[in-house]
Every structure is written in C-alpha cells, then in structure tokens.
Amino acid sequence: MSLEKTEAIVLRAVEWSETSLVVTLFTEDFGKVSAIAKGARRLKSPFESALDLLSLSSVVFIAKSGDSLDLLTEAKLQRRFRSSQIGLLPLYCGYYAAEFVQTMTENHQPIPGLLELLLKTIEDLDERKDPASVTLRFELHALQKLGLLPSFEVCVGCGESIDTTSPTVALSASGGGVACRRCSPAQRNVLRIETNTLQVLREVSECNPIQELKIVTSKSRGEVRFVMEHVIGHVTERRLRLIDYLEELKR
Ligand SMILES: [Zn+2]
Known part of the structure; x- marks a missing residue:
C-alpha cells in the first residue's frame, strides 16, 4: 500500500454502493487506475465534479496490491470536458477516446505520452476543431x-517499400500492415484500399500530435473510418461500443 499523487483523466465512473463510485482513471505515471471513491454519490460529495467523465483532475489515491481496487482519497478538478455544450458528435468522440483508452490499457502499466495525447484530443474537441481529424489523429498516435x-x-x-503508383494497396490488420503485390496473397483478411487513403494514414501518423492537426478531406473520410474500424476491431477483438455513434465522421 502506498499513497500516490498524480494528474488523471476520468475514463469511467460506475455505481458501487449507495454512496460510492468505482472510477477508472488514466494517469501518466501509473497508467490506468481503478479506484473506489467513497462518498462520491452523496449530495455533498467530497469530490464535487472532479469525477465527471473526461475531467482532468489532480488525484491522491492509495495503491493496493494485486487485483484489489485502489482507494481514491482526493480529487480536485483542473479542467472540465465541455463538448456537451457544442454538439453530440464532439461529445461522442470524447467518450470514444475514453472507451479506447479504457479498453486498450492495463491497470498500473504506464503508457508514456498517452495522457498528454488524450488531453490534447479533448481540448481540441472543446475548441470545435474537426472531430474526424481529431479522432483519426488520436487513434493512430494512441x-x-x-x-x-x-x-x-x-x-x-518482405520489408520493401510499398509501390504507391498503383491506385490501390493491400492492408492486413492481422498481418500488421501493408503488403506488396508478391506478399499479399499469403496474408489473411486483406483489405484493398485506395493509395490516397494510405497517404492520409501516413501523414497523420507522422505528424506531431500535440502541435499539428492534419485535416482529413471528405473524400477520404469513409475509407479512413472503414480501415480504422477494421484495425481497432482486430486489436480489441470486439467492436467498441461508441464506434456506432461515430457514423457522421464518414461524411
Ligand atoms: Zn512484400
């Protein structure tokens, strides 16, 4: 047992008892943290709005060993997720990013830079930046x-550079990426995608996600979503719940 202090983004909060919540937080130093917040459901909660979804809060918790839930002792709100005042799409994109991090990470296993990326994502959604471009940048860099x-x-x-002069290329999520003409027949679950779409994926994954936002044009949006759903579905082995709320990103 140790007392830890860190910054956290709230990924999820579920009822635990009449007065308590179990919260899932993401932190830079400890990765995902699942903790009981006693009294959080009381009218005068000691945590106030610091445990709202996608809030950035400074937290103090007691880390327990093994599979036991940690115990949250303090949470102070630093930044509130405001996209509900803007529209449903940025709100769902934020919730999707939270579900993504919740699903892809393990308790107490830090992922360097992921907290900063998640924070930048929700800040940009709050600032009304293009949800399709913000979401793709988040997915690729995460x-x-x-x-x-x-x-x-x-x-x-074979490790050779992919020929980008032909109009389409083969991509296999289970194989781990693009395959050349000679190697693609040996890959399973191959998608044929437009070479233009591959260029979009390359550009966005090579940008500095904290400093720039590459805008995905409406021409590429449909196929980009198709590829990302396929790639992420392969990793998670199930469809993330919030993906069904992101249809509008295809237009
Ligand atoms: Zn090859």
Missing part, C-alpha cells in the same frame, strides 16, 4: 504509443 500501429511504409512480408 496505437503507436501502445506499439500496435500497423506498418504503412514497408511490406509486412
């Missing part, structure tokens, strides 16, 4: 930090 980004440059079979 996959990169998790070590799960597919190869978009070289063939997963």
